[in-house]
Amino acid sequence: MYTNGRRLHYFVTIADLGSLGRAAQTLHIAQPALSRQLRLLEESVGVPLLDRNARGVTLTPAGHSYYASARRLLDDAVLASARAVRTARGEVGHLGLGILEIYAWHESVLRALQTYRQQSPGITFTIEAMLSGAVTQRVLDGHIDMALAYTGPLADDGPLAAVPWIEDTYLLAVHEDSGLSRRPPRRLADLNDEDFILFRRDRSPRLHDLLIHHFHQHGLTPRIVQEGTTHYTVLGLVAAGLGCTVTPASAKRRLPPGVKLVAVSDLDVRMPINLVWRKDNPSPLIPRFVDLLCGDRPPA
Amino acid sequence: MYTNGRRLHYFVTIADLGSLGRAAQTLHIAQPALSRQLRLLEESVGVPLLDRNARGVTLTPAGHSYYASARRLLDDAVLASARAVRTARGEVGHLGLGILEIYAWHESVLRALQTYRQQSPGITFTIEAMLSGAVTQRVLDGHIDMALAYTGPLADDGPLAAVPWIEDTYLLAVHEDSGLSRRPPRRLADLNDEDFILFRRDRSPRLHDLLIHHFHQHGLTPRIVQEGTTHYTVLGLVAAGLGCTVTPASAKRRLPPGVKLVAVSDLDVRMPINLVWRKDNPSPLIPRFVDLLCGDRPPA
DNA sequence: TGGTGTACATAGCAAAATTGTATGGGATGA
DNA sequence: TCATCCCATACAATTTTGCTATGTACACCA
Numbered sequence: 001m002y003t004n005g006r007r008l009h010y011f012v013t014i015a016d017l018g019s020l021g022r023a024a025q026t027l028h029i030a031q032p033a034l035s036r037q038l039r040l041l042e043e044s045v046g047v048p049l050l051d052r053n054a055r056g057v058t059l060t061p062a063g064h065s066y067y068a069s070a071r072r073l074l075d076d077a078v079l080a081s082a083r084a085v086r087t088a089r090g091e092v093g094h095l096g097l098g099i100l101e102i103y104a105w106h107e108s109v110l111r112a113l114q115t116y117r118q119q120s121p122g123i124t125f126t127i128e129a130m131l132s133g134a135v136t137q138r139v140l141d142g143h144i145d146m147a148l149a150y151t152g153p154l155a156d157d158g159p160l161a162a163v164p165w166i167e168d169t170y171l172l173a174v175h176e177d178s179g180l181s182r183r184p185p186r187r188l189a190d191l192n193d194e195d196f197i198l199f200r201r202d203r204s205p206r207l208h209d210l211l212i213h214h215f216h217q218h219g220l221t222p223r224i225v226q227e228g229t230t231h232y233t234v235l236g237l238v239a240a241g242l243g244c245t246v247t248p249a250s251a252k253r254r255l256p257p258g259v260k261l262v263a264v265s266d267l268d269v270r271m272p273i274n275l276v277w278r279k280d281n282p283s284p285l286i287p288r289f290v291d292l293l294c295g296d297r298p299p300a
Numbered sequence: 301m302y303t304n305g306r307r308l309h310y311f312v313t314i315a316d317l318g319s320l321g322r323a324a325q326t327l328h329i330a331q332p333a334l335s336r337q338l339r340l341l342e343e344s345v346g347v348p349l350l351d352r353n354a355r356g357v358t359l360t361p362a363g364h365s366y367y368a369s370a371r372r373l374l375d376d377a378v379l380a381s382a383r384a385v386r387t388a389r390g391e392v393g394h395l396g397l398g399i400l401e402i403y404a405w406h407e408s409v410l411r412a413l414q415t416y417r418q419q420s421p422g423i424t425f426t427i428e429a430m431l432s433g434a435v436t437q438r439v440l441d442g443h444i445d446m447a448l449a450y451t452g453p454l455a456d457d458g459p460l461a462a463v464p465w466i467e468d469t470y471l472l473a474v475h476e477d478s479g480l481s482r483r484p485p486r487r488l489a490d491l492n493d494e495d496f497i498l499f500r501r502d503r504s505p506r507l508h509d510l511l512i513h514h515f516h517q518h519g520l521t522p523r524i525v526q527e528g529t530t531h532y533t534v535l536g537l538v539a540a541g542l543g544c545t546v547t548p549a550s551a552k553r554r555l556p557p558g559v560k561l562v563a564v565s566d567l568d569v570r571m572p573i574n575l576v577w578r579k580d581n582p583s584p585l586i587p588r589f590v591d592l593l594c595g596d597r598p599p600a
Numbered sequence: 601t602g603g604t605g606t607a608c609a610t611a612g613c614a615a616a617a618t619t620g621t622a623t624g625g626g627a628t629g630a
Numbered sequence: 631t632c633a634t635c636c637c638a639t640a641c642a643a644t645t646t647t648g649c650t651a652t653g654t655a656c657a658c659c660a
Contacts, residue, residue, distance in 0.1 A: 002309060003377035005302030006647095020608060033648045035609060045381045047388040051582060052608060054656040061583045062388035069380030073373060077303035080369030081345045088347040088362035282351060283361045306618095320637060333619045335638060352637060354627040603660085610653070617646065624639070630632090 005077055007041045008070040010034055011049065015067050019056040090284035092122030097289075098135040098147035099127060100273065102231045102248055108166070109148070112293040123285060131203040131230060136160070139276055146277040146286060152206050154276075162274035163294045168248040170211075170269040171261040175241050184262050189219035191264075195243030196222035197234050211246065211269065218266045235259060305377055307341045308370040310334055311349065315367050319356040390584035392422030397589075398435040398447035399427060400573070402531045402548050408466070409448070412593040423585060431503040431530060436460075439576055446577040446586060452506055454576075462574040463594045468548040470511075470569040471561040475541050484562050489519035491564075495543030496522035497534050511546065511569065518566045535559055 014023040014034065024031040042049050049063035059067060086092045103109060104127065116123060128135075128144060135149040140159065154162050172191075174180040185191055201208040215222055226242050228234035232254075234245050239256035248271065252261055275293055277286050314323040314334065324331040342349050349363035359367060386392045403409060404427065416423060428435075428444060435449040440459065454462050472491075474480040485491055501508040515522055526542050528534035532554075534545050539556035548571065552561055575593055577586050 002305030003380075004304055004306075006304075009302060021606085029647095030649050031607085032609075032611095032650085036647080039609090046385050049384065052655095054607065054658095056607070058580075060388065061390075061393055061585075062384040065387040065393070066380055066384040069376070069383060073376055073380060076369070076373055076376065080303075080366055080373060083369060084349065084362040084366040085346050087365040088360065093361055093365070280351075280353075280358075285361075321635085329618095330620050331636085332621085332638075332640095336618080339638090354636070356636070601660100603658100605658080606656085608653105608655085611651085613649085613651105615646100615648070617644100619642100619644070621642080622640085624637105626635105626637090628633100628635080630634100 001044070003044070003073070005074065007037050007044075008074055010037050011041055012067065012070050012074065014038060014050065014057060015059055015063065018058065086122065088284065090288065091120060093283065093285050094124045094126070095146065095283065095285045095289060096126045096144035097128070098138055098144040098149065099129055100135065100149055100231075101129040101131060102251055103148055103273070104129040105254060106250060107253075108293065112289065115292055116289060120288075131199065131207075134203070136276065139278060142278065142281075145281055145283055146275060146289060148273055148275055150204075150207055150271050151274050151276050154274075159278055159280065160276050161279045162276040163290055165273045165275050165294055166250075168250050168271045168273060170246045170267055170271065171249050171252075172244060172264050172267060173235060173238050173247045173251070173255075173259055173261055174244045175238055176258050176260055177241065178244070180244055180262070181260065185264055187218065187266050188215060188264055191220055191222065191244070194223070195225045197226045197228065197237045197243045197245040198222070198224050199231065199234050200227045200229055203229055207271070210271075214267075214269050232256075301344070303344065303373070305374065307337050308374055310337050311341055312367065312370050312374065314338060314350065314357060315359055315363065318358065386422065388584070390588065391420060393583065393585050394424050394426070395446065395583070395585045395589060396426045396444035397428070398438050398444040398449065399429055400435065400449055401429040401431060402551055403448055403573070404429040405553060406550060408593065412589065415592055416589060420588075431499065431507075434503070436576065439578060442578065442581075445581055445583055446575060446589060448573055448575055450504075450507055450571050451574050451576050454574075459578055459580065460576050461579045462576040463590055465573045465575050465594055466550075468550050468571045468573060470546045470567055470571065471549050471552075472544060472564050472567060473535060473538050473547045473551070473555075473559055473561055474544045475538055476558050476560055477541065478544070480544055480562070481560065485564055487518065487566050488515060488564055491520055491522065491544070494523070495525045497526045497528065497537045497543045497545040498522070498524050499531065499534050500527045500529055503529055507571070510571075514567075514569050 010023070010027065013026055014020055017023045017026065020034050020038070021031050024034045027034070038050065045062075045066060047062045048060055049066050050057040051060055083092065099109065113125060116125075126144070128138070130138075135144075135147040136151055138144045139147045148165060151160065151162055154160055172180075172185070180191075180194060198211070199208065212222075226237050228237055231247060231251060235247060235251065235256050237243065238245055239259050241258075246267065246269075247261070249261070255261070275290060277290075310323070310327065313327055314320055317323045317326065320334050320338070321331050324334045327334070338350065345362075345366060347362045348360055349366050350357040351360055383392065399409065413425060416425075426444070428438070430438075435444075435447040436451055438444045439447045439449075448465060451460065451462055454460055472480075472485070480491075480494060498511070499508065512522075526537050528537055531547060531551060535547060535551065535556050537543065538545055539559045541558075546567065546569075547561070549561070555561070575590060577590075
């Protein structure tokens, strides 16, 4: 029923030596045992693999075919174990990384990935860029191993672990040709009459609510005239002159042409970005990535 | 020590179902047996493959790696048997064919190969073109399965079997601009003063001796001024105007420019070309190829 | 032609590996 | 705290594998 590695090894040895007797010597077992094992193998395969003649045995055509397969199976079985061991040691493996779209090209991330690859060339990465709402969910699902995201406060006994990465501040993004560019607003309340653009709430409800709450506290009820699905589409709408938005300061690395960032005194939203993962994810790659990206800060 | 197919199947089932208990049910064995087999597998691999928690088991990173390998190993093991069976049936396989260089493009050969491939797309061929001396040796060695070659008379109890294929006649090959082309020789004896080219004796001693013997019998002692290693290099020398040679009539399909063939009355060497193979070669592909190439003529 | 040696197959028993039953221990949830 | 679920352990039962002795077929040789 099942292919036994021992039998394959017996068969390969017999075929190599062309003789049951010599193979038995080499394998340190008695010749009749080999004879039986060979018969069992042939029965499980379904066709004779060796021709028995007076001077020994020779491979049948089917035997030649099976011999090639057997050698490969034996090699592959050894490789499978070796690969598993190396995976356990963290020398090879895969790390699925979710990341807020805005940080996908952040130099700190890029440096960490680069260093990781230098230290362990066997590691492969998948980077998924998305907005905060989805990213945490995919870590919980187990679709990705780690994420850089705004998670809000985490329960200590929850399934997720996190360490702080950076704390991003928010700036106002305006078009260079707009009135806001010529007469920069001093406070958020000055923006009440401006056309406002924001990402859709369903993409990252937590962040959306946090921003809106902050605006209200400082006397701003933004007139949202347009919504984008991502930071970049939102900034694209700003570049098109359709209004202004707030955006993480990290976005300054990739601003569309015509858009500039303006600091507003009471826009002091601080968004802590965490590196999060499931506590029960046993991948040995995770602590190393944490170290690389966040140094040796204490876990949050 | 050896990877057992049964254990791999157990492991894959456990991983698929995420539980030893459910896997035991599916596999129709008791749960403790599975527990033990799993432990043995992990010991042979060298690292834990599954994390045991209260609700079942989950794959470790090493387990993920090994799971992928295990699935492939199981599939490959099944394929190995299937391939061996199909090889035994002659549905797939390999046929190594040695052929006299001059017949490598012979339409009869090409048609046979084409038909074979249509009937059995799984068959692969290796065609080796060489001169007669080497070709028989390689059949005896077992390096190739069959050959089209001049073998001379075969002993009935020898290791080789043969059926006649074609009987080639020999013609004189001369350069168009030579004196021989303008005044064609009537008999071999007319060639005593001509520059002669022949292949090297070590490449096909039998054929070489047969030709020389025939020449002597008809009063020709060829003045061999040049030797080539193959029919084609010899014909190349003729095309270069260095002399004349004799060549199988089959060569007319591929003559170099400037060379033409001339019949000489007493050059009536008949060279029977046989399809030969080792009698003890059990490949089921051989009789089919014999039928295709030689029809149902009786074996010689 | 019959002996002799070599090589694989078979038989019967012993050893080892695998499985089943009964039971234990730790985590989970009412 | 108790019931429940799930995997681990212990030991007996069964199956598989291996060893020794012997049989059979074939080639080689006198």
